[in-house]
Amino acid sequence: MDRSGVVQATLEPEHECRAAVQGTVLVGESNESRIIGLVECSNEFAIFMYTHRRMAIIADDVSLEKIVPISEDFIIEEVIQNMHTIGSDTTVKITSNDVDQVLELPFGSQSRIFLQELHKACGEVHKQAAPGGFSLQFQWLAKYQQKKNSQLHRCQGEEYPNDTASSLSCAEEEMASKIGGDSDLLASQLDDQEQVCQKESDDDVESTPEKQPNDLEEFSEASTSTVSQSPAMGPEMTNDVVRDKNVMVTNTGHILGIPQFGLRDNLIKVELLKQEGKYTYIHNYRIFAGTYNVNGKSPLQDLKPWLSYDIEPPDVYCIGFQEIDLSKEAFLFNDSPKQEEWFRAVSVSLHPTTKYAKIKLVRLVGMMLILYVRQELAEYVTEVEVETVGTGIMGRMGNKGGVSIRFMFHSTSMCIVSSHLAAHTEECERRNQDYKEICTRMRFLQTNLPLSSLTIMKHDIVLWVGDLNYRICHPEAETIKKLIAAKDYQNLIKYDQLSKHKKSMMIFRGFEEGALNFQPTYKYDIGTDNWDTSEKCRVPAWCDRILWKGNHVKQLDYRSHMALRISDHKPVSALFQVGIKVINQDLYKKTYENIVRTLDRMENDSIPSVSLSKTEFYFENVKFMQLHVQTLIIANTGLVPCQFEFITKLNEPSYCKPWFSATPNKGILIEGDRIEIELEVYVNKTTALSLNMGTDQIEDILVLHLIRGKDYFLAISGNYLPSCFGSSLHTLCCLREPMRDVPPKRIQELERKAKENKYGDCLSNEVQLDIPKEIWTMVNYLHRNAALQGDLFQQPGLKSEFEEIRDCLDTGIPDFIPGSNHSICEALLLFLDALPEPVITYNLYIKCLESANSLTQIEQVVLMLPQCHRNVFNCLMAFLRELLKHASSNNLDVCTLASIFAALLLRPPPTLVGQYEPVVNKKAAQLFISQLLTLQDG
Numbered sequence: 001m002d003r004s005g006v007v008q009a010t011l012e013p014e015h016e017c018r019a020a021v022q023g024t025v026l027v028g029e030s031n032e033s034r035i036i037g038l039v040e041c042s043n044e045f046a047i048f049m050y051t052h053r054r055m056a057i058i059a060d061d062v063s064l065e066k067i068v069p070i071s072e073d074f075i076i077e078e079v080i081q082n083m084h085t086i087g088s089d090t091t092v093k094i095t096s097n098d099v100d101q102v103l104e105l106p107f108g109s110q111s112r113i114f115l116q117e118l119h120k121a122c123g124e125v126h127k128q129a130a131p132g133g134f135s136l137q138f139q140w141l142a143k144y145q146q147k148k149n150s151q152l153h154r155c156q157g158e159e160y161p162n163d164t165a166s167s168l169s170c171a172e173e174e175m176a177s178k179i180g181g182d183s184d185l186l187a188s189q190l191d192d193q194e195q196v197c198q199k200e201s202d203d204d205v206e207s208t209p210e211k212q213p214n215d216l217e218e219f220s221e222a223s224t225s226t227v228s229q230s231p232a233m234g235p236e237m238t239n240d241v242v243r244d245k246n247v248m249v250t251n252t253g254h255i256l257g258i259p260q261f262g263l264r265d266n267l268i269k270v271e272l273l274k275q276e277g278k279y280t281y282i283h284n285y286r287i288f289a290g291t292y293n294v295n296g297k298s299p300l301q302d303l304k305p306w307l308s309y310d311i312e313p314p315d316v317y318c319i320g321f322q323e324i325d326l327s328k329e330a331f332l333f334n335d336s337p338k339q340e341e342w343f344r345a346v347s348v349s350l351h352p353t354t355k356y357a358k359i360k361l362v363r364l365v366g367m368m369l370i371l372y373v374r375q376e377l378a379e380y381v382t383e384v385e386v387e388t389v390g391t392g393i394m395g396r397m398g399n400k401g402g403v404s405i406r407f408m409f410h411s412t413s414m415c416i417v418s419s420h421l422a423a424h425t426e427e428c429e430r431r432n433q434d435y436k437e438i439c440t441r442m443r444f445l446q447t448n449l450p451l452s453s454l455t456i457m458k459h460d461i462v463l464w465v466g467d468l469n470y471r472i473c474h475p476e477a478e479t480i481k482k483l484i485a486a487k488d489y490q491n492l493i494k495y496d497q498l499s500k501h502k503k504s505m506m507i508f509r510g511f512e513e514g515a516l517n518f519q520p521t522y523k524y525d526i527g528t529d530n531w532d533t534s535e536k537c538r539v540p541a542w543c544d545r546i547l548w549k550g551n552h553v554k555q556l557d558y559r560s561h562m563a564l565r566i567s568d569h570k571p572v573s574a575l576f577q578v579g580i581k582v583i584n585q586d587l588y589k590k591t592y593e594n595i596v597r598t599l600d601r602m603e604n605d606s607i608p609s610v611s612l613s614k615t616e617f618y619f620e621n622v623k624f625m626q627l628h629v630q631t632l633i634i635a636n637t638g639l640v641p642c643q644f645e646f647i648t649k650l651n652e653p654s655y656c657k658p659w660f661s662a663t664p665n666k667g668i669l670i671e672g673d674r675i676e677i678e679l680e681v682y683v684n685k686t687t688a689l690s691l692n693m694g695t696d697q698i699e700d701i702l703v704l705h706l707i708r709g710k711d712y713f714l715a716i717s718g719n720y721l722p723s724c725f726g727s728s729l730h731t732l733c734c735l736r737e738p739m740r741d742v743p744p745k746r747i748q749e750l751e752r753k754a755k756e757n758k759y760g761d762c763l764s765n766e767v768q769l770d771i772p773k774e775i776w777t778m779v780n781y782l783h784r785n786a787a788l789q790g791d792l793f794q795q796p797g798l799k800s801e802f803e804e805i806r807d808c809l810d811t812g813i814p815d816f817i818p819g820s821n822h823s824i825c826e827a828l829l830l831f832l833d834a835l836p837e838p839v840i841t842y843n844l845y846i847k848c849l850e851s852a853n854s855l856t857q858i859e860q861v862v863l864m865l866p867q868c869h870r871n872v873f874n875c876l877m878a879f880l881r882e883l884l885k886h887a888s889s890n891n892l893d894v895c896t897l898a899s900i901f902a903a904l905l906l907r908p909p910p911t912l913v914g915q916y917e918p919v920v921n922k923k924a925a926q927l928f929i930s931q932l933l934t935l936q937d938g
Helices: 004-008 109-129 141-154 263-274 328-333 338-347 375-380 425-441 477-485 489-495 497-503 585-602 685-693 729-733 744-756 773-785 799-811 821-834 842-850 855-863 867-884 894-905 918-933
Strands: 016-027 030-041 044-052 062-069 075-078 090-096 099-105 216-219 225-227 237-239 242-246 280-293 316-322 356-364 367-374 381-390 401-409 412-420 461-467 544-550 553-560 572-583 610-612 616-622 628-636 642-647 660-663 666-669 674-681 699-706 711-720
Touching: 004 016, 004 030, 004 044, 016 044, 016 109, 030 099, 030 109, 044 109, 062 090, 062 141, 075 109, 090 109, 099 109, 263 585, 263 666, 280 412, 280 461, 280 544, 316 401, 316 412, 316 461, 338 356, 338 367, 356 375, 356 381, 356 401, 367 375, 367 401, 367 412, 375 381, 381 425, 401 425, 412 425, 425 497, 425 799, 461 572, 477 489, 489 497, 544 553, 544 572, 572 585, 610 711, 616 628, 616 674, 628 666, 666 674, 674 711, 685 744, 685 821, 729 744, 729 773, 729 867, 773 799, 773 821, 773 867, 799 821, 821 894, 842 855, 842 918, 855 867, 855 918, 867 894, 867 918, 894 918
Parallel strands: 280 316, 412 461, 616 711
Antiparallel strands: 016 030, 016 099, 030 044, 044 062, 075 090, 090 099, 216 242, 280 572, 316 367, 356 367, 381 401, 401 412, 461 544, 553 572, 610 628, 628 674, 642 666, 642 699, 660 674, 699 711
16 A cells, blocks of 8 residues: 555655655564655655554554665665565665664565665765765754654653554554564464564554564465464464465565666567467466355354365465454454454365465455465466555445455456445445445556556456345345245346346446356345344345456356355355466567567657647536546557656646646557546545635646657646535635625635634624534434434445535525435535634644543633634534434444544644654544533533
């Protein structure tokens, strides 16, 4: 996962994070997780190391620990292990003056990018150190050093090994620090659960022993082995999982010295891909794909009836889980001890006649995906990357969404997706939206070619497993059960939502699914094969599915496994025969040499040139959080290949303004080829205020540069429709008419006054509403209609309904608020999140944290808020207390509401980022809100 965003959020505006990665550092005798960023200021560079909480997403989640300036004596070198394994971590040592640090970086593209940028930075530093160059001062680091020292002083006497070990309130109480890195291809040591030294990375959260082995662990039922541990690791553990350990030597373990490929190298790669039919052949492999929604239960049954179902062992296992943990800790903090339980259970249940190596494990809350291959095939698995997408409330929570592993198997690119989509029969449109969001947002960063990030559909083969939650849409459960009893699946499938929507090309376009010749896998009474006998008496459904896309794929079997009764779902599996492209090395060498000779003849024959479909783009009526896309077509009209890139203009931080992006923003075109570039305009909470104030407009000039060619200029323009989303409370309280009816100059004037007097009670000469009519409209509607709604503020709404709600609030049309209760809840959260000054103003943030233990002090701080902010805060607290009176119906509790609303109402000021303890302050903020939620009204 790219960590440059969270590092950048801690920096001054004029300083840039060139690259960042999450790795491990040696602290004492243990490895601890750190986020490591390469920061630049005026051609000076430094490495910033941060401690961090488990899910480091925003600046609040990290704390600056160490700064290492990159001076002339800075040295980075790879620590060469005796043997390397595909997918193993890379260990590097950095030395400089008083610094001697060993870093362990996880296998993957982010580490490659970080090391490439670090080498470039070292090169630039040595150029400056040459005679006639500039001397390095590093004066800009003094401010960060001062912040770091003041933070350490405040924390003196408290021990936070990774900013996560403190005692936390409510849902955070159980969260403990699991610190460390990831060794992708190594099977996890099946050690005792109570380890003192544990490691974690966001790509692959798994428990490992204190030492980091570079080996493959082989799984077999046939014999037992004893894993010895140090005294700190607890007693020795005997198990029948780890049979023995052999190191597989490969020549692809090193990533430190990978250079940035030039145009010629990239052209060779492109041509090799185009001509791969000349040097590859198809070899068939057996792939097992499985999915199981375990309903938060532990693996109390043997999984062999599911995972070792076939006589002949598979070559590859792709195993997806949903709901491995339903606890609040897992939902809010992605922390779960059940990951290890299920990993162990799977590992001992793989086919007993074959040894397997774990390639990768990825988890997001309750969703988990594990990839194994036969031990002897592991060396042919390369370019392993993982990604996760949460589609829960506000697009952040990971209780729903997808996890994915992509990799190259020989010369075939594969992507495995495991997803858990929205529940309930009536939420079919929401499921469709979840699927589309996963497809859009799941992107794997690639560095071997300067193209855009890789999406799911850009792989040769895609396997999609999971609890897709599509139901059998029929009102009578008994009618459906009779069809099932008669095994009349052909008639039953007519009511299946997934089949209907797939047939209409709304979702899973191009995917195939085998015949459903097994009974529905949901919902059963746990521990039995009996259909649901609860009060809800769910209609049986094929919720758990496996689909595929790609050539040379033949499904051999598709089945459910009734013998497993752990959950209210039954596991499903599919066995595939997949044709994989394997390289013939002799033919590859011949093809490569021919390509090189051809390029030699072409070189310097002419300069590159392209034609553009158009150079002016107008985006009409841009709205808040609504994507607008236009297409630019670039065609290579020259006689030689060309490499293009949108380049940064003078004195600007990026090639475009923050509300714009081009995908891809660089690439290569062979002569005669063309490419479509998606030009996107998207206004969010960070850019809305400047557009409302008139300090920015939908206007920009892009510079498209050809390597060894000329520059082309693209004009971007458009108009933004002002929105209450992203506007200040002061401004909204001064507007009685809808936002769209207000002249832009009036909005700009109000926002300017609000910025100048943001902590005052009112704007001069302005008659204010008590609270913004938009907040009143949403809160009043929810109070009247949603108090009894289940999973309020926890289940996301529909994007299309949010757009309707936004337009209604901005225009006053219609005069009633549209959308479902969940969509209106999400709109309210997005509204609060987009406020440029939060409800509890930035100047009172520290006072709020200091007063969190005293209700009297809390009430005094609330009285210090500007009038409109105080009115909004009191209104929201009263509304939330009213919801808690119906907790038995809406499934809300003080802990959940405090976790959600503390992050929105009580945000740390940007000027304090990096100067305080994020976990402790998060705890205090939640306590502050909790105190008020437990008050009695009046």
